Amino acid sequence: MLAQGAEGAGDAPAAAPVGKGGVPSLLESVAPMIGIGILFYFIVMRPQLKAQKDKRKQHDDLMTNLKKNDKVVTIGGIIGTVAEVTDERVTLKIDDNTRIKFTRGSIQDVVGDKSES
Numbered sequence: 001m002l003a004q005g006a007e008g009a010g011d012a013p014a015a016a017p018v019g020k021g022g023v024p025s026l027l028e029s030v031a032p033m034i035g036i037g038i039l040f041y042f043i044v045m046r047p048q049l050k051a052q053k054d055k056r057k058q059h060d061d062l063m064t065n066l067k068k069n070d071k072v073v074t075i076g077g078i079i080g081t082v083a084e085v086t087d088e089r090v091t092l093k094i095d096d097n098t099r100i101k102f103t104r105g106s107i108q109d110v111v112g113d114k115s116e117s
Contacts, residue, residue, distance in 0.1 A: 062110060
């Protein structure tokens with residue numbers, strides 16, 4: 001009987017968690033992942049989306065204000081002077097006798113006076 005009493009006393013603390021079920025609930029196992037996902041969104045994704053939105057607005061303003069004789073660079077790296085602007089196309093003068101037509105979205109940036117000096 002002493003042997004049984006010793007086993008029973010030794011099993012009592014180990015039996016308590018097993019009696020609870022020992023398996024965490026779905027909420028307990030998924031909650032940390034949800035928390036990390038929310039944290040990731042606010043630290044990484046949200047600022048990046050805001051920066052993209054600001055950059056897109058800045059590019060749209062640039063396209064709206066594009067005019068003849070502006071010096072521009074295309075997304076392909078071609079630098080030229082705007083010879084003609086229509087609703088959908090921009091004609092760039094690359095050299096004295098060279099003109100190339102691009103879509104308005106192909107213009108990356110206006111090269112200001114700062115690059116000429």
